[in-house]
Amino acid sequence: MKNRLFILLMGLNFCVIASENEAKEEVWIDGDTFYKSIRHKKQSTIYFGKWSNYVSQFLEDDNYFVALQLDQQFDPLPLDDKKLPSLATLAAVSDKNTRKEYYRFLESFGRTYGISHMVLPDTLDHTDFEKEVILEINQHSPFYFIHKSILSYSVPDNRKDYESASGIKPTIWVASQDANTRKISKWSDKVSRESQESFYRDLKQSKRTEFLPAYDLPNSLTKAIFSSGTLAHDPGHIFPIKTDVITYLGLDLPLKMRLRQYVEVLDYRVPGIPCIVDLREGDRKVQSDDILITKELNHHNSALIFPQIEPDHSDILIAQMLFGAMNVSGRSSLKSMRQVDRSVLLGFTDPEQVGFHVKPHLGIDSLAMIAIKKYATPGIQLAVVKNGQIVLEKSYGYYTYDSLLEVSRNTVYDIASVTKVMATLPAIASLIDDGKIDLDDSLSQHLAAFKGSNKGKITIRQLLAHNGGLRSYVPFWSMMMTGDRLDAFYYQTPEDEARDIRTYGLEPHPSMLDSLKSFIVRSELIKNPQNYNYSDLGFMILHLLVEEVSDQPFDQYLSEKFYRPMELSRTSFSPIKNGISPKDIAPTEYDNRYRNYQVWGEVHDRNALVFGGVAGHAGLFSTARDLAKMMYMFLNDGYIGGHQYISKETLSQLNVRYFDDNRRGLGWDKKDGEKDSASSYASDQSFGHTGFTGTMVWADPEQDLIYIFLSNRIYPDANNWRLGELNTRTQIHDVIYQSLKKLN
Known part of the structure; x- marks a missing residue:
């Protein structure tokens, strides 16, 4: 495994940069100006403020550490074929344990792909729940998930710039951000020996943490995010749906079959019959009283708004939420959103989802x-x-x-x-x-x-x-x-x-x-x-x-x-x-x-x-x-x-x-x-x-x-x-x- 670089927040404005071996000469280099630097071909951390086409070569090179800036999508590898939940999706997840489990996955995922650090977005122009996620994930692993606000405005391009600023050869640096005096100073100028010892204890403890390789988001975690992060836009309080007949207009055939376990399902509109319009796979003509299944709220209709990621057998969960067999518990600051408690209805699932190795009806029939x-x-x-x-x-x-x-x-x-x-x-x-x-x-x-x-x-x-x-x-x-x-x-x-x-x-x-x-x-x-x-x-x-x-x-x-x-x-x-x-x-x-x-x-x-x-x-x-x-x-x-x-x-x-x-x-x-x-x-x-x-x-x-x-x-x-x-x-x-x- 690579020789890792660790970050620890010291108060509000400090970022400690240390290496596993104190003798190493390590600096941070801005990825956008990397090619202008000629002195740091070894043991450097390349910071990318946004995804660049040449990031992948550094992820695969053991000579470099890579720090990636997360944006609103919260996806460190946006060009791969893996869909990860966005910041807005995580903010909607009401279950704190599910969020924590995802933070653990994201760190393991990043380390598996050679990402040494993820730099969190600032909290400006974010909702309260999004700010909460940013704070939580930093607290989860402050050596790995770094607040952008604690980085220096101007990262020196090479070691000579560091030496000029301090007059000595650096080992451990504290990069402080000050609106008036942007400066770099030695560790000993900022913290006491007690704090240094505490830092080293935390550093050693973090190195003992085992990270299992994580390549794909587990379906169980996807299901938990989907279940806990779905929003109900329900100004008319129509959820859960209580009727014996509905109309379903959509392309999800497994969902259509699942709905038939609960009620009679029509393929066409009938006056007075609730109509569910599924917008996940394309636009459809929507009437004002339709009930929508969507991933984005673009209408004033009552709707279930699901995360961008979907687990296997999502039809089971969607049907249960529509009819009240499970909670709709996603969080939102919008007043038109509400959490819908589970009703007395028992939901349907497939036998293999709850421990059957064969479908029991085969012998029962x-x-x-x-x-x-x-x-x-x-x-x-x-x-x-x-x-x-x-x-x-x-x-x-x-x-x-x-x-x-x-x-x-x-x-x-x-x-x-x-x-x-x-x-x-x-x-x-x-x-x-x-x-x-x-x-x-x-x-x-x-x-x-x-x-x-x-x-x-x-x-x-x-x-x-x-x-x-x-x-x-x-x-x-x-x-x-x-x-x-x-x-x-x-x-x-x-x-x-x-x-x-x-x-x-x-x-x-x-x-x-x-x-x-x-x-x-x-x-x-x-x-x-x-x-x-x-x-x-x-x-x-x-x-x-x-x-x-x-x-x-x-x-x-x-x-x-x-x-x-x-x-x-x-x-x-x-x-x-x-x-x-x-x-x-x-x-x-x-x-x-x-x-x-x-x-x-x-x-x-x-x-x-x-x-x-x-x-x-x-x-x-x-x-x-x-x-x-x-x-x-x-x-x-x-x-x-x-x-x-x-x-x-x-x-x-x-x-x-x-x-x-x-x-x-x-x-x-x-x-x-x-x-x-x-x-x-x-x-x-x-x-x-x-x-x-x-x-x-x-x-x-x-x-x-x-x-x-x-x-x-x-x-x-x-x-x-x-x-x-x-x-x-x-x-x-x-x-x-x-x-x-x-x-x-």
């Missing part, structure tokens, strides 16, 4: 199609989330076996017992956070009807773990019937009774709910109440407890606390009543025991139906994408989209086994190695739940992995058990784990 061909279910909808990003969201088959309505990502499914962990469990957790209940509270503390009953001393903890001694299932709905008809007083009107019109989950007769509550209170316990016994009744009771303590209807409480702020637009009890079209809902069974018609758009579970379609054990409808958000909230310590929905402390109490011979946590199903629904590869810390209609949600904290499987396997007959016989849900879970690069 065949398993899903086998299940459909063998009539295990007419359709399937699933999602896989890794590291907080969706790597797979896919739909298979149709609503029914006649193949008329194709399953899409917007198809809503009856999730059956998954309701227990997507509704009742978060509601209970929220009440714990609010200090209104405790896990060891008894039912009689909150529900007067249970005082003195055989259930009065059962705790919330026991109910959540199915360890309260309750019976597995009681067909309460059948207790309201005589023969194949409702008892007379359960009909709304005499006309309904005459025509046997049952309003069911829409507006059941109030006496139905009163009877149901009475049946639950008076129901018997199992023979050994201390034993584990999976039961719907416990979650029916918890539903009543939530309403009593919150003083709100169960569905309203959940909507206000979770579903609405998390933008779960397709998650609802009684979906038709709440504005979801029947054509967007997968049907379940033909109910020939109670309703005598095809169930489509109302809850399949008959006890939940008597509750009015809103119950703690069943009744919720949702999509894989919405459920993925909820599971991510649980996996991410209760936090998503800038809001803490459930405290980490409360969540830590749920994913724990409390009772002997009981594999379950509180609400959550867990693995026991015997009757597991989850993959054998899933960790012991993983948790989830299944549903009777053919549904499953599962999360693994160790792998930061979420799996959602939805189907309507009970169409048209609830006694169709082929999905379980084929073990489709578990086998697909296996494929996901097998596709990962590393399995613990």
Whole structure:
């Protein structure tokens, strides 16, 4: 390696010039007047105030040191084929660690190419953030990145000029800049011995620093600069974009395909549909309400302004920023620029970006199609989330076996017992956070009807773990019937009774709910109440407890606390009543025991139906994408989209086994190695739940992995058990784990 020249700032106006070997005679020579000098062919530092065609010959010559002046582009080698971020780009980067990492790269890059020093631009006519970058990079390596302001106005051309100025042969020089007296003086004239010793210590320390060769800007660093340096020009506050349909006008086909993972994408303008115009690869006609993707702000439109450098797979990042799956955090002093916080949306990425060695859908596709061909279910909808990003969201088959309505990502499914962990469990957790209940509270503390009953001393903890001694299932709905008809007083009107019109989950007769509550209170316990016994009744009771303590209807409480702020637009009890079209809902069974018609758009579970379609054990409808958000909230310590929905402390109490011979946590199903629904590869810390209609949600904290499987396997007959016989849900879970690069 070359014998290096080092610079140290001494106060505001001094620049120390020293060599590794004090006996060397070293001076600085202005590159523009270099050819006028004939005395310095060895051990000279050639300073180039701007790039010249003959710079490269000195970079390759060990006899010379080269100092290059950085301009606004901040690129020491502007004529090579490597694109480096400009000063303005670095100023926009909000993450300080990313900026520091780039400073380290730039120094290594410069040393690799033979640049001994980089001279920083002065701070005049620069923004505050640009001045901050100039200061930071000098502080990072003051021996390498030199402030232009500390150089002498006139650098002597040869050693004789130095000798004339001082009268002696120089070894270490301090070049001072003074507006009135530009002079060169000896080290000892300016600093004390203590300062000299400090300088030598710093000099020796700097020489022990190892610099790995750096030829190209690493993609990881490019990605960090791109992510942290993108600006949002958003005077109308339209970011993140929230719509189901957009128009994209641009040449970036990977980006266009990526946008289609989020929304429907058109190729042409439609009035009222947001239009994204991509200006990165050429000019296009822009209308005043267009949303721009650009690298320069030349319009008044709302725009994302990206750095000049782009990482591989930039389409992933651009789409995430447009729709709010990641922050837009670039810095700017312009008032029309703003930082956009991440929303509750989960972004999409490619599997290989988050640790998959093969794309998981390759194995999943065949398993899903086998299940459909063998009539295990007419359709399937699933999602896989890794590291907080969706790597797979896919739909298979149709609503029914006649193949008329194709399953899409917007198809809503009856999730059956998954309701227990997507509704009742978060509601209970929220009440714990609010200090209104405790896990060891008894039912009689909150529900007067249970005082003195055989259930009065059962705790919330026991109910959540199915360890309260309750019976597995009681067909309460059948207790309201005589023969194949409702008892007379359960009909709304005499006309309904005459025509046997049952309003069911829409507006059941109030006496139905009163009877149901009475049946639950008076129901018997199992023979050994201390034993584990999976039961719907416990979650029916918890539903009543939530309403009593919150003083709100169960569905309203959940909507206000979770579903609405998390933008779960397709998650609802009684979906038709709440504005979801029947054509967007997968049907379940033909109910020939109670309703005598095809169930489509109302809850399949008959006890939940008597509750009015809103119950703690069943009744919720949702999509894989919405459920993925909820599971991510649980996996991410209760936090998503800038809001803490459930405290980490409360969540830590749920994913724990409390009772002997009981594999379950509180609400959550867990693995026991015997009757597991989850993959054998899933960790012991993983948790989830299944549903009777053919549904499953599962999360693994160790792998930061979420799996959602939805189907309507009970169409048209609830006694169709082929999905379980084929073990489709578990086998697909296996494929996901097998596709990962590393399995613990």
